[in-house]
Amino acid sequence: MLKRISTDEVQLGMFIHKLEGSWFSHPFWKRKFLLDDPDMLDRLRESEVDGVIIDTTRGKAVADEPVAAPHIVSGPRNAGMTAKSMRPAIEPVPQRPGPGFGRAPAAMPMAREFGRAKRAAGDALRVVSKAFIEVRLGKAIKVHDIEPVLDAVYASVQRNLYAFNGLLRCQNDNEPVYRHSLAVSALMIALARHMKFSPVDIRDAGMAGLLMDVGVGQLPVDLASVGGDYSLLRPDLREQHVVLGYTFLKAAGDIPEPVLRVILHHHERLDGSGYPQGLSGAAIEALSRMAAICDTYDTLISGAEQLDPADAIRRLREQPSTFDPGILERFVETVGVYPIGSFVRLRSQRLAMVVDEDPADTALPVVRTFWSLPLAKRLKGETIALAHCYGDDAIEGIADLADLDLPDIGALRESLLAAACKEAA
Numbered sequence: 001m002l003k004r005i006s007t008d009e010v011q012l013g014m015f016i017h018k019l020e021g022s023w024f025s026h027p028f029w030k031r032k033f034l035l036d037d038p039d040m041l042d043r044l045r046e047s048e049v050d051g052v053i054i055d056t057t058r059g060k061a062v063a064d065e066p067v068a069a070p071h072i073v074s075g076p077r078n079a080g081m082t083a084k085s086m087r088p089a090i091e092p093v094p095q096r097p098g099p100g101f102g103r104a105p106a107a108m109p110m111a112r113e114f115g116r117a118k119r120a121a122g123d124a125l126r127v128v129s130k131a132f133i134e135v136r137l138g139k140a141i142k143v144h145d146i147e148p149v150l151d152a153v154y155a156s157v158q159r160n161l162y163a164f165n166g167l168l169r170c171q172n173d174n175e176p177v178y179r180h181s182l183a184v185s186a187l188m189i190a191l192a193r194h195m196k197f198s199p200v201d202i203r204d205a206g207m208a209g210l211l212m213d214v215g216v217g218q219l220p221v222d223l224a225s226v227g228g229d230y231s232l233l234r235p236d237l238r239e240q241h242v243v244l245g246y247t248f249l250k251a252a253g254d255i256p257e258p259v260l261r262v263i264l265h266h267h268e269r270l271d272g273s274g275y276p277q278g279l280s281g282a283a284i285e286a287l288s289r290m291a292a293i294c295d296t297y298d299t300l301i302s303g304a305e306q307l308d309p310a311d312a313i314r315r316l317r318e319q320p321s322t323f324d325p326g327i328l329e330r331f332v333e334t335v336g337v338y339p340i341g342s343f344v345r346l347r348s349q350r351l352a353m354v355v356d357e358d359p360a361d362t363a364l365p366v367v368r369t370f371w372s373l374p375l376a377k378r379l380k381g382e383t384i385a386l387a388h389c390y391g392d393d394a395i396e397g398i399a400d401l402a403d404l405d406l407p408d409i410g411a412l413r414e415s416l417l418a419a420a421c422k423e424a425a
């Protein structure tokens with residue numbers, strides 16, 4: 001049964017079905033969640049939310065215990081505050097199917113998250129591709145159209161920081177524009193989470209990553225002519241996508257302003273060499289600086305150059321006047337010195353691919369061997385956690401795969417990651 005109550009009536013153990021007001025005004029990632037965290041209760045009572053709708057079939061009802069006293073926080077910001085007036089419960093409203101999540105889901109190892117991330121990525125790619133196609137046809141994107149994608153990516157990143165993006169790195173598909181948007185969204189969420197952004201700011205970061213290239217769908221060109229990779233278009237045509245995307249999404253009406261600014265500014269550079277406005281230094285806000293790094297990193301590894309992820313990190317570090325060095329180091333801490341999908345040369349003269357990260361030391365990842373340099377042939381493969389092999393092996397550098405008798409690199413990445421996860425499951 002659904003019932004409306006005032007914020008002051010909310011108690012621990014209640015299931016919040018809906019928070020009143022704008023989706024962007026409340027301090028939580030989801031509107032639906034079981035309230036079992038005292039800190040979340042405090043934040044709800046201090047927020048601008050006047051009322052909530054609870055589901056008494058999934059949590060505590062008001063009658064279960066006396067109403068708690070209103071929570072008043074001392075200090076200048078709350079001086080003179082009084083309790084909100086009590087409001088009567090309303091009649092039940094139709095319940096929409098599908099529970100959300102309030103608190104972070106339990107952490108999960110890479111092998112267990114692999115299957116979930118793969119399903120989430122497949123579903124998300126379908127939503128993103130449909131949204132981009134509709135933009136090309138002139139249909140506006142609304143927040144509720146993409147909310148399921150953000151929820152899925154956020155949940156996967158919470159369960160395992162590396163699985164979702166590692167999976168995208170190792171998937172062999174032919175949807176570069178859509179995959180790029182999804183990958184940048186996941187990178188932005190992971191980076192914002194690592195930088196300890198608020199839930200609302202993390203959501204804005206993920207939404208910006210997902211939508212920053214939506215203007216590509218409005219370019220007056222057939223992307224099939226460049227294999228779906230808009231970065232191969234001539235500069236004067238390619239650069240139009242930021243203004244087109246900003247203008248189109250601003251007209252939608254419910255896209256947050258911070259997200260719109262990222263869409264307009266994610267190609268601006270600290271030294272003023274970017275576009276469309278040639279902004280520099282402090283004129284570029286943090287979310288846009290983050291987006292510049294995440295967007296460029298994924299373009300380097302999945303675009304025309306197809307750089308190894310570790311090479312892409314090196315390339316970014318070589319441009320301290322272009323990308324924010326402090327944010328870049330936080331990014332490296334997020335994805336690892338050798339990100340998942342990197343091919344490395346080991347001291348044992350074997351080649352391997354990074355298949356997981358060690359959060360305690362991102363310079364010592366988990367790798368899957370596949371080639372012997374002395375024997376010049378494929379190996380059956382072994383998974384090695386370099387942080388726990390007691391020095392028996394180590395990374396000497398990035399692998400050179402040129403002239404080796406190997407399958408397509410995309411197919412190789414996909415098979416090595418799948419084999420490592422299957423072995424660990």
